[in-house]
Amino acid sequence: MRFEVTTLGTGAALPARGRYPSAQLLNVNGKLYLVDCGEGTQERLRMAEVNLGRIAAVFITHLHGDHYLGLMGFISSMHLMGRTAPLDVFGPAPLREVIDLQLRISGTYLRYPLHFHPTEHRSGAPVLRDDRMEVTALALRHRIECTGFLFRELPHPRRLAKETVDMIPHYARTAVKMGQDLILPDGRIVPNADLTEPPPPQRAYAYCSDTAYTPELVTFLEGVDLLYHEATFTETLRARAKETMHSTARQAATIARDAHVGQLLLGHFSSRYKDPNVLLAEAGEIFPNSLLAEEGRTFHVGPEAKH
């Protein structure tokens, strides 16, 4: 099953040529989700030939411009393109005010229902559960309230064991996969454990957009397959990182190592780094399985990583 992240922008607050503000596209088995939406995101989605109408929900971490200023344009374009499917928007409470004000002054009555859901700034707080995944909050620490997101697949059904699959009538297979015992025509009961194998693990992706080094996150990030963690600075600028409540690459890697994640994806590079490989090198010393986000690049979430 598909579980992918496409990083649309890797820049920090001040845009640098060729780098765009934060935005990511999640594809969970064909269903699309947008995570953060900096200025120009809709254009980048078009360049990537993404059908905007297929995006089911948008998650905004915080209200610094480089993480949400593309949202109104996106909302407005959906309207002009004739969207009728509902759009769920998750974000800090004041975002609703911004959306409402901008719709009002432009005289826009959306042709589709927009459901706004304020996020709770508490790690583990529920955000969304739909037919693909469960999303919970991550309490990041930044200059303004900033809430990251943990995207976890729903539990998969158990797998039918090869040896016994032929003895299970077709009509009973779904129930067995869901964990039920099998009742044979003669009344005998075959325990589920004899028929099935445990389901594949639920893959998880964590998105920590803008945050100071926050070891309290480690518990919540334990074992996720892919962790996106901002790495705005190198250790040389650790004081600047602290002051602006951002992380260094080393700090991001420390979180990844301590949480035993599968892979670490670095982004939100300060415009002073023309080549982000300096950040990758720093992270790699602590956590070798580190990667650099890149405009338009897609990363697979899961153990059998193929890049």
Place this chain on the structure above:
Amino acid sequence: MRFEVTTLGTGAALPARGRYPSAQLLNVNGKLYLVDCGEGTQERLRMAEVNLGRIAAVFITHLHGDHYLGLMGFISSMHLMGRTAPLDVFGPAPLREVIDLQLRISGTYLRYPLHFHPTEHRSGAPVLRDDRMEVTALALRHRIECTGFLFRELPHPRRLAKETVDMIPHYARTAVKMGQDLILPDGRIVPNADLTEPPPPQRAYAYCSDTAYTPELVTFLEGVDLLYHEATFTETLRARAKETMHSTARQAATIARDAHVGQLLLGHFSSRYKDPNVLLAEAGEIFPNSLLAEEGRTFHVGPEAKH
């Protein structure tokens, strides 16, 4: 003296690949002004290698997203780049609310003074008079309040006539250029008209962003050197133009012809026109001196047009 317009975006509400939303850069003798500021304008300015810090003022015609959604990103980038010079923003009154709200929720205290000036929706209403030009309002007619702008150079000094220039002492030349008579050492008075020639005409540029066909504008546009007028549709879609309160290329050309402008610049092309030459052809039948706006192209304002 330089008087130029660079069209940064020629698209209508729904962005098409390769076309950007409305934004123009005015260069009046080295001083820069931004007119409308659709999403992504700051990126386009960077691509054009414009020093954002040199932009003295921004003029917003109306609050449809494709004309102003790039403003907050622009304001925020100036802040992050350390701007200290004041920025004047002219636009519909509710724009102040949008700016204030977005600064507040992002916890931003601008490092430079931002002066907001609400525009009055009345043709001829004063907007700005600075050391380069006088700007007045144009009451456009659109679905929401929309105010265009007429940019006119300040009066030039009179020119000293070649035949008499030697008889004017250097200390008196500025006064004579400003229209004063010359008093000779022996007390005789030489009338200014004998010494000078009329100044070069004040060049003018008019910006009519989104508007239904509005013949009432003609009086105010009389004789401007360059008129930008939206041409969203061709005559085939005249009904659609009326309904959405936009203009056809023919209507734009009719305004240009009736106002005896020097040149007509067409823009705001509906995404249905892959090639805007169909709009140029339609306008050209009524007003031959028509041009197509183009992403990143610069147009000279004035009689000695060089393109």
